[in-house]
Amino acid sequence: MSRERIYLFDTTLRDGQQTPGIDFSLEEKISIARMLDELGVDYVEGGYPGANPLDTAFFTRKRTAKAKFVAFGMTKRVGVSASNDPGLATLLRAEADAVCFVAKSWDYHVRVALGCTKDENLDAIRASVEAASAAGRAVMVDCEHFFDGFKANPTYALACARTAYEAGARWVVLCDTNGGTQPSEVRAIVEQVVRGGIPGAQLGIHPHNDTGQAVANALAAVEAGARQIQGTLNGIGERCGNANLVSLIPTLLLKPAYAERFETGISPDALAGITHLSRGFDELLNRAPDAQSPYVGQSAFATKAGIHASALLKEPATYEHVPPESVGNRRRVMVSDQGGKANFVAELKRRGIDVPKGEGRLDALVALVKEREAEGYAYEGADASFELLARRMLDTVPDFFHVTSFRCTVERRYDANGTLRTFSEAVVKVLIDGEEKMSVAEGHGPVNALDIALRKDLGKYQREIADLELVDFKVRILNGGTAATTRVLIESHDGAGARWTTVGVSDNIIDASFQALMDSIVFKLMKNRDLAGRAAAE
Ligand SMILES: CC(=O)SCCNC(=O)CCNC(=O)[C@H](O)C(C)(C)COP(=O)(O)OP(=O)(O)OC[C@H]1O[C@@H](n2cnc3c(N)ncnc32)[C@H](O)[C@@H]1OP(=O)(O)O
Ligand SMILES: CC(=O)C(=O)O
Numbered sequence: 001m002s003r004e005r006i007y008l009f010d011t012t013l014r015d016g017q018q019t020p021g022i023d024f025s026l027e028e029k030i031s032i033a034r035m036l037d038e039l040g041v042d043y044v045e046g047g048y049p050g051a052n053p054l055d056t057a058f059f060t061r062k063r064t065a066k067a068k069f070v071a072f073g074m075t076k077r078v079g080v081s082a083s084n085d086p087g088l089a090t091l092l093r094a095e096a097d098a099v100c101f102v103a104k105s106w107d108y109h110v111r112v113a114l115g116c117t118k119d120e121n122l123d124a125i126r127a128s129v130e131a132a133s134a135a136g137r138a139v140m141v142d143c144e145h146f147f148d149g150f151k152a153n154p155t156y157a158l159a160c161a162r163t164a165y166e167a168g169a170r171w172v173v174l175c176d177t178n179g180g181t182q183p184s185e186v187r188a189i190v191e192q193v194v195r196g197g198i199p200g201a202q203l204g205i206h207p208h209n210d211t212g213q214a215v216a217n218a219l220a221a222v223e224a225g226a227r228q229i230q231g232t233l234n235g236i237g238e239r240c241g242n243a244n245l246v247s248l249i250p251t252l253l254l255k256p257a258y259a260e261r262f263e264t265g266i267s268p269d270a271l272a273g274i275t276h277l278s279r280g281f282d283e284l285l286n287r288a289p290d291a292q293s294p295y296v297g298q299s300a301f302a303t304k305a306g307i308h309a310s311a312l313l314k315e316p317a318t319y320e321h322v323p324p325e326s327v328g329n330r331r332r333v334m335v336s337d338q339g340g341k342a343n344f345v346a347e348l349k350r351r352g353i354d355v356p357k358g359e360g361r362l363d364a365l366v367a368l369v370k371e372r373e374a375e376g377y378a379y380e381g382a383d384a385s386f387e388l389l390a391r392r393m394l395d396t397v398p399d400f401f402h403v404t405s406f407r408c409t410v411e412r413r414y415d416a417n418g419t420l421r422t423f424s425e426a427v428v429k430v431l432i433d434g435e436e437k438m439s440v441a442e443g444h445g446p447v448n449a450l451d452i453a454l455r456k457d458l459g460k461y462q463r464e465i466a467d468l469e470l471v472d473f474k475v476r477i478l479n480g481g482t483a484a485t486t487r488v489l490i491e492s493h494d495g496a497g498a499r500w501t502t503v504g505v506s507d508n509i510i511d512a513s514f515q516a517l518m519d520s521i522v523f524k525l526m527k528n529r530d531l532a533g534r535a536a537a538e
Contacts, residue, residue, distance in 0.1 A: 003263040006252060007228040009043040009140075009173075009204065010036050010245060011237070013058075014072045015230075017047060018238040026054055028284060033063040035277060036233070040265040041245070045070040045100060045230075050090030059094035068138065071096035075103045075128040075141075078116040082131040092131065098138035098170075101128050105160035106149030118156055122163045129167035139164075140171040142206055142230075147174065147181040150189050158196045165197075171204045171228050176217060179210025179240060183220040190224035200225025207243050209235060214243040219251070222262070233281045234293070246278045247294045254322045268326075275328035295327045302332035304380055306340025309333045313342050336380040337373040341366060348394070351387050352534045355394055365393045375505055376478045376485045382503035384492075384523040385516070387532050400525050401458060402431040403518065408446040408510050426453040432460065447473070447513040454517060461525060467495030468524045470517075475509060490516040494524060498533060 013029055016022060024032065029046065036044045044067045047055035051073075062069045073091035076082045091099055103125045104110050110121045125141065132139045141164035143149075149157035161172045174190065181189075186205070194200050205221035205228070207214040218229045235244030252258045253271050275296040282289040291298040301324040303309050311318040316331065324331050333346040341357050344366055348355055355362050368389065369379055379386040391397050406428045415421050426449035429438050439456035443449030455465060472491035477484045486509045493499045500523055504515025527533030 003261055005227065006222060006258075006262045006264050007043065007171075007204075008041040008245060008249070008264055008266070009045065009070075009228055009230040010041045010067075010232060011045045011072075011206075011230050011242060012036065012232040014045045014047050015238055015242050016232045016236040019236045019241065020239075022236060022285065024054075026057055029054075029058050030063060032233070032281070032284070033069075035281070037064040037067045038270070039249075039274075039277060040267060040270045041067055042265050043068045043070050043098065045072055046096070048072045049094035049096075050087055056090070056094075059096060061095050062097070068097040069095075070098045070100050070140070072100045072102065072142075075101050075121075075124045076131070078114065078120045078124055082127040088128060088131060092135045092137070096137065098140060099132040100140040100142055100173075101125075101132070101164075102142045102144050103128070103160060103164065104145070105143035105157045106145040107153045107156045109145055109149070118159075122159060125160060125163045126167045129164055129169050133168045139169045140173055140204070141169045142173045142175050144175050145177045147176045147185065147189055148178060150192075151185075154192070158193065161193060161198055162196070165202060169202075171202055172198055173204035173206050173228065173230060174221070174226070175206040176208055176214075177206075179208030179214065181207075181217060182211070183213055183216045186217045187220040187224045190221045190226055194225045201227050204228030204230060205243075206230040208237065209240040209242060209244075212240070214241065215247050215251070218243040218248055219258070222258070234278055234285075234290075236285075244294075246274060246296055249274060250295045250322065250327050254326060272326065272328045295322075296329055298332070300324070301329055302334055304334045304336045304338040304343070306338065306343055309346060310340060310342035313346055334380040335369060335386055336378070337370045339366070339369075344369075344390075347386070348390055350535050351390070351532070353390060353394055361394055365390055368393065372505075376487050377503055377505050378487060378489070379503070382489060382501045382516075383535065384500035384533070385502045385519045387535075388519055388523060388526070391526075391532060397522065397526065398529075398531075400432075400461060400522060403454070403514075404429045404431050404436065406450060406453070406514065408450055410446050424449040426450040428453040428456075430454075430458065432458065435459070446510055447517075450510065450514060451517055454514075455521070458521070464528050465521060465524055468521065469493055470520070471499070473513075475512075478505075486512045488512040488516045490520055492520045492524070494527075498527065500527075500533065 033044050044064050046058050049056050049059040049071050071091055071094040076085040076088045104121050110118055129139050143161050164172050203226040205218050205226045207217035231243035231245040234246055235241040249266050252264055278296040279289045308319045333343050335343050335347045345357055408426045411423045424443050424446045427440050437457050439453045441449050441452035441456055443452050471493050474489040476487045485507055488504045491501045502516045502519035504512040506512040
């Protein structure tokens with residue numbers, strides 16, 4: 001049975017640019033357009049030429065090789081002809097394969113926002129579509145607020161959509177601009193539009209995520225007949241975002257309900273690169289990826305639960321809805337107080353430690369981890385501290401050096417210029433091969449001073465830790481008050497590109513930080529000797 005084609009339209013560079021806090025540079029727009037082109041979407045909407053110099057510059061040449069490159073803009077203004085509308089002229093001068101107009105389709109907006117008659121708006125839609133078609137562009141019309149408009153005045157909303165279709169638009173796109181429409185309403189309204197004379201093969205959906213259902217709304221529209229979906233990478237977009245193409249694409253390709261009926265332009269290889277793409281896009285946005293993101297998040301195929309891990313390791317399908325490799329993600333069986341022996345055996349194996357499930361020392365390790373987690377440690381996020389703990393119990397960890405004491409002071413006083421400042425100083429005494437070394441350092445705060453002092457003179461190990469860097473420091477107070485237990489997580493990396501996280505817990509924040517720092521240095525020394533860290537680069 002032949003499958004029907006679903007067309008994917010990406011608006012990361014236009015609606016995504018309307019996300020609070022997101023502002024792409026020209027170079028970023030160029031590289032995102034390339035990423036989308038390689039992914040295999042059908043349309044890349046580049047922005048709004050004429051709205052700002054950057055978007056105008058972006059449209060001085062076509063930015064995609066395979067995908068159709070789309071310029072966005074509003075329909076002509078009422079009161080001027082299409083040929084005399086400066087906004088429309090800029091749009092048609094843009095180097096693009098297609099033009100996507102935003103048109104009003106809610107009579108309330110026509111009255112309040114445009115301040116014109118309903119017929120004048122219909123004329124503007126018709127004239128704009130005809131002008132862009134005459135200029136050789138494929139035309140799409142985003143019917144803004146279509147669903148709210150249809151609920152208020154179905155005859156007029158449908159008239160706007162039909163005007164666009166009859167004037168020659170290739171796609172009429174129904175927008176849930178305010179994002180409040182529910183999937184059942186989307187399905188019912190799209191069905192009525194198809195019955196109202198616009199073929200599904202020319203209908204698209206542009207859902208917003210204000211009730212967390214943009215993806216569900218896109219799928220509901222497809223089920224009702226629409227064949228174009230507009231969305232963005234990682235779901236960015238105005239307010240709560242747009243339909244997340246990174247969630248939609250795997251669903252369309254992997255779920256039989258869609259995969260058996262429809263095809264898209266996305267290849268299985270591109271699908272297998274989607275985790276990498278999604279995380280690379282977050283990197284470009286300079287933000288941490290959402291661990292719980294469907295399909296591509298770090299936790300999407302992770303389990304802490306002992307009962308799950310035990311079955312998962314027998315047959316992955318017991319707890320996985322699709323194979324993680326199909327989207328380029330990986331299975332993670334984590335160790336924590338929720339885990340049983342199966343979690344530990346799997347995680348230890350990944351780290352190169354083979355231990356049978358019946359081994360007594362394994363029971364002791366599981367019990368120790370649960371006991372320490374009750375005290376406040378969290379090993380699921382502190383891979384290196386877990387590995388050191390396990391190796392101390394099941395293997396060996398060399399006694400590289402021994403810190404005999406440390407002291408930190410914080411002083412708040414006026415400096416020589418009369419400015420009130422804080423000064424932090426640390427003194428660390430270390431025993432290496434029976435020889436005691438003392439280091440003193442100043443830092444931006446006590447933990448920084450301690451870190452500098454600890455790493456200032458580690459004798460024969462000094463050169464080995466030169467490329468060790470602390471990249472993140474997280475403090476969590478586990479119970480209230482100034483006498484609270486504090487958990488510190490430190491993320492480190494080295495010149496070889498490996499990353500690892502260590503944990504310390506104490507009722508003193510400096511002591512908790514010190515434990516995490518010590519684990520990080522010992523782990524690095526172990527890693528240098530190939531005694532640990534086989535999983536640290538993953
Ligand atoms: C739902 C969406 O996401 S649509 C996309 C929204 N994105 C953007 O607005 C980003 C880019 N926009 C801009 O840079 C500017 O708004 C511009 C350049 C387009 C227009 O700027 P200005 O001319 O200064 O107008 P301003 O932004 O103040 O107001 C919008 C005008 O467009 C009119 N307008 C809005 N939608 C339409 C439409 N579909 N067709 C015709 N006119 C429209 C409004 O009535 C208003 O006109 P008015 O100034 O006579 O009241
Ligand atoms: C066009 C658009 O972005 C919207 O209606 O939400």
